[in-house]
Amino acid sequence: MVEWKxxxxxxxxxxxxxxxxxxxxxxxxxxxGYKGKILVLEKNDALAQExxxxxxxxxxxxxxxxxxxxxxxxxxxxxxxxxxxxxVSIGFEQNGYLFTYYEDEWEDIVNFKPRWDEVGVNVELIxxxxxxALIPGIRAGVNHLDPDILExxxxxxxxxxxxxxxxxxxxxxxxxxxxxxYSRDKYPDQIEISLNTEVHxxxxxxxxxxxxxxxxxxxxxxxxxxxASGAWSKKIFDDSDIPENLSIPVEPIKRMLFVVSPPKSxxxxxxxLTIIDNGIYxxxxxxxxxxxxxxxxxxxxxxxxxxxxxxxxxxxxxxxARIEGAEYSRIQNMWGGLYAVNxxxxxxxxxxxxxxxxxxxxxxxxxxxxxxxPAAGLSIAEIIEGGGVKTIPEVKKLRIERIREREFVKETxxx
Numbered sequence: 001m002v003e004w005k006x007x008x009x010x011x012x013x014x015x016x017x018x019x020x021x022x023x024x025x026x027x028x029x030x031x032x033g034y035k036g037k038i039l040v041l042e043k044n045d046a047l048a049q050e051x052x053x054x055x056x057x058x059x060x061x062x063x064x065x066x067x068x069x070x071x072x073x074x075x076x077x078x079x080x081x082x083x084x085x086x087x088v089s090i091g092f093e094q095n096g097y098l099f100t101y102y103e104d105e106w107e108d109i110v111n112f113k114p115r116w117d118e119v120g121v122n123v124e125l126i127x128x129x130x131x132x133a134l135i136p137g138i139r140a141g142v143n144h145l146d147p148d149i150l151e152x153x154x155x156x157x158x159x160x161x162x163x164x165x166x167x168x169x170x171x172x173x174x175x176x177x178x179x180x181x182y183s184r185d186k187y188p189d190q191i192e193i194s195l196n197t198e199v200h201x202x203x204x205x206x207x208x209x210x211x212x213x214x215x216x217x218x219x220x221x222x223x224x225x226x227x228a229s230g231a232w233s234k235k236i237f238d239d240s241d242i243p244e245n246l247s248i249p250v251e252p253i254k255r256m257l258f259v260v261s262p263p264k265s266x267x268x269x270x271x272x273l274t275i276i277d278n279g280i281y282x283x284x285x286x287x288x289x290x291x292x293x294x295x296x297x298x299x300x301x302x303x304x305x306x307x308x309x310x311x312x313x314x315x316x317x318x319x320x321a322r323i324e325g326a327e328y329s330r331i332q333n334m335w336g337g338l339y340a341v342n343x344x345x346x347x348x349x350x351x352x353x354x355x356x357x358x359x360x361x362x363x364x365x366x367x368x369x370x371x372x373x374p375a376a377g378l379s380i381a382e383i384i385e386g387g388g389v390k391t392i393p394e395v396k397k398l399r400i401e402r403i404r405e406r407e408f409v410k411e412t413x414x415x
Contacts, residue, residue: 011192012036013384014212014220016199016236017228018044019052020172020370021362023179024377025228030187032381038191039220040180041212043198043232048176051230052370054304054337056257056292058273058283059371060097060167061121064112064412065347067394068368069119071375074392076166078374079175086178090170095284096272097167099413100131100140102156109162124163131161135274136266137324145321153321155277169273169283172370179377199229201240208357224358226380231302231338233363246355249403250364251300252338257292258311259285259333264325277318281415288332291315294367294415304336339367345408348372350379350398360384361400367414 013029013036015022022040029038044050059079061072079092101109109125116123128140140158142150184191202225203210211221227233231252238247262268273283282291293315311331319326342349342364353359362380365372379395382388389395397409 011039011220011222013038013224013226014222015040015226015228016212017230017232018042018047018176018180018193018195019050019228019230020048020176020179020373021230021365021376022226022228023048023176023183024373025226025362025380026183026191026377027179028374028377028381029384030183030190032385034190034381034385036190036223039222040191040193041197041199041214041220042193042195043215045196047180047193047195048173051337051340052176053173054257054335055172055367055370056273056281056283056290057091057169057172057370058097058167059170060164060273062097062099062116062123062162062164062167062413065409066119067392067397067409068347068372068411069116069121070392070394071372072368073120073166074378075372075374076168079168079170082175082178086182088174088178090172090174090178092168092170093270094166094168095270097164098131098134098272098274099162099164100158100274100276101160101162103159106160109160122164122166124165126161126163128158128160131158134161134163135271135323136268137263137326138274138276138322139324142321149321153317155318155321158276163272167273170370175370175373199236202227202236202242202359204240204242204356204359207355209359224360224384226360226362226384228362230340230363230365230369233340233361245404246353248349248361248364248400249343250349251341251343252302253300253341254298254303254336255292255294255339255367256306256310256334256336257290258306258315258331259288260291260311260316260329260331262287262289263319263323263329266325275415276322279415280315280318282319289329291319291329300341302338304338306334306336308334340364340369341366344403346411346414347409348376348398349400349403350376350395351383351400354401366411
């Protein structure tokens with residue numbers, strides 16, 4: 001491990017990462033009364049330019065685990081009121097989410113519906129004809145397809161849909177930037193934001209955090225460190241020579257998004273974010289659609305180069321089979337970004353590291369960081385302030401210790 005060497009700047013708290021998790025954490029800490037000096041370290045020349053800005057911008061409270069339902073339900077209410085709090089529009093539109101299901105999956109969804117009702121998740125089970133009414137051109141059946149097409153693109157009839165009416169889309173970059181701007185304007189004497197400053201190592205001494213070392217070689221002392229660096233979190237752990245048994249199971253996994261022209265001339269501007277066959281999803285983006293699908297064969301790493309053929313030779317084939325006119329959905333733009341995937345249970349790590357005092361983590365969100373950013377920021381602020389999680393008690397289940405104790409919080413609805 002990197003041992004502490006005295007010298008350099010001194011701060012009460014360092015936040016590693018200038019994305020939406022770091023911004024939300026900063027905002028809630030200060031609003032909850034944190035009095036110390038905070039330094040935010042961001043490796044890029046602007047805030048919120050990595051995973052925050054490269055995600056699909058969807059937010060849903062449809063999950064299999066209670067903690068994710070409660071965190072995202074809190075976040076939806078927060079984002080709904082965002083403009084009133086921050087004076088900034090973040091493009092928040094509650095068009096909903098629509099999951100579509102085959103017969104072999106549908107019974108489980110019907111049986112789980114009472115649990116969503118119990119937690120207060122506003123979902124509706126809808127029949128195929130309502131799905132076809134919601135999404136222009138979608139065909140729930142498969143009778144329109146030749147047998148040879150079905151052999152190449154093996155899809156089945158859609159027998160029902162799970163429609164989350166409170167779910168939404170938003171501009172995550174605008175939201176993240178607003179957290180930082182609001183905090184800096186309201187608490188100018190407590191905040192320093194240092195851009196183009198990549199953290200190389202965390203300094204540890206006597207079982208507690210002492211600060212960080214940047215890639216420029218500067219040592220910055222701090223009473224506490226919050227690691228909110230998403231896909232780069234484990235690399236910082238590794239570079240700090242923290243033993244593997246004390247590290248975190250967070251891997252960077254590329255996810256690609258494609259902006260495509262909509263099928264034919266139908267109006268898709270207010271459709272829900274829709275998940276169809278083989279995990280393919282799409283949502284409105286101005287006059288176009290954003291389309292994506294998680295590649296289960298993606299090798300962990302920091303590569304973010306988009307692959308045009310992944311859309312043309314896989315995703316679009318399924319879209320053509322399911323949606324009339326999707327053969328005209330040509331790529332207008334594309335990019336790759338990184339999920340910070342918790343390889344053990346696809347859920348975040350939120351709390352103080354059990355072996356290093358004052359080293360706090362809010363990472364490993366596995367693709368739902370933007371959706372949970374307000375709830376995560378609030379929760380880590382409550383933890384850092386010393387009282388533990390209060391507002392959303394379920395967040396206690398995301399403690400770091402659960403990994404070594406093998407008390408996983410398995411999330412199954414991951415797209």
